[in-house]
Amino acid sequence: GDSVTQMEGPVTLSEEAFLTINCTYTATGYPSLFWYVQYPGEGLQLLLKATKADDKGSNKGFEATYRKETTSFHLEKGSVQVSDSAVYFCALLKGSNYQLIWGAGTKLIIKP
Amino acid sequence: DGGITQSPKYLFRKEGQNVTLSCEQNLNHDAMYWYRQDPGQGLRLIYYSQIVNDFQKGDIAEGYSVSREKKESFPLTVTSAQKNPTAFYLCASSIVAGGSLNEQFFGPGTRLTVL
Numbered sequence: 001g002d003s004v005t006q007m008e009g010p011v012t013l014s015e016e017a018f019l020t021i022n023c024t025y026t027a028t029g030y031p032s033l034f035w036y037v038q039y040p041g042e043g044l045q046l047l048l049k050a051t052k053a054d055d056k057g058s059n060k061g062f063e064a065t066y067r068k069e070t071t072s073f074h075l076e077k078g079s080v081q082v083s084d085s086a087v088y089f090c091a092l093l094k095g096s097n098y099q100l101i102w103g104a105g106t107k108l109i110i111k112p
Numbered sequence: 113d114g115g116i117t118q119s120p121k122y123l124f125r126k127e128g129q130n131v132t133l134s135c136e137q138n139l140n141h142d143a144m145y146w147y148r149q150d151p152g153q154g155l156r157l158i159y160y161s162q163i164v165n166d167f168q169k170g171d172i173a174e175g176y177s178v179s180r181e182k183k184e185s186f187p188l189t190v191t192s193a194q195k196n197p198t199a200f201y202l203c204a205s206s207i208v209a210g211g212s213l214n215e216q217f218f219g220p221g222t223r224l225t226v227l
Contacts, residue, residue: 034215043116043202043218044155089154099170100216102154 002027006090006103013080014111021075021106023090032093033066033073039086085110116219118203123224133188133222135203144186145204145216148172161186190224198226
């Protein structure tokens with residue numbers, strides 16, 4: 001069945017470091033892909049999305065490119081800030097009944 | 113301001129009691145969802161509704177019930193049959209249930225603790 005796999009956390013970086021959080025998926029067809037962010041004690045917010053192969057989603061300095069050949073949607077940011085500390089979720093839209101399939105989440109900790 | 117509200121933010125329940133979590137949206141969205149989040153885990157779908165007066169079970173519906181009598185409201189009842197109800201519950205909504213418009217907007221969540 002469809003699934004999403006994220007790198008395990010926590011990921012701990014220093015401020016201004018380069019960030020990559022890996023996300024790979026298994027799905028038939030061409031699903032839409034999403035990154036959501038959850039700050040402590042809050043609900044989730046959509047960070048970025050891509051709806052077809054080679055699309056690049058971007059927002060708040062974060063980017064992710066939909067790679068069909070490697071079935072990946074890795075999240076990147078060139079220079080992280082302490083305020084980026086949160087849990088990041090990768091998800092895909094399941095075509096058969098339009099449900100989101102979620103990764104387990106990756107906790108990101110940025111130290112000053 | 114448009115958005116999704118969930119109440120209460122924290123909820124305590126004694127074992128054997130039913131409890132209802134509120135979710136209201138003023139985004140005019142057709143679809144609404146309930147998820148459960150346990151520490152260190154991803155989201156698991158409990159129930160979803162694509163239209164008023166209709167809803168479907170998600171992956172972990174046992175011990176839960178919902179209703180969708182109004183477009184803007186999708187309350188979740190955690191019944192005494194739910195074996196391990198302590199968790200963080202998230203409500204979400206989207207314009208339609210499918211296609212590229214399926215961006216889901218989330219409420220702030222309700223943390224339920226069974227004493």
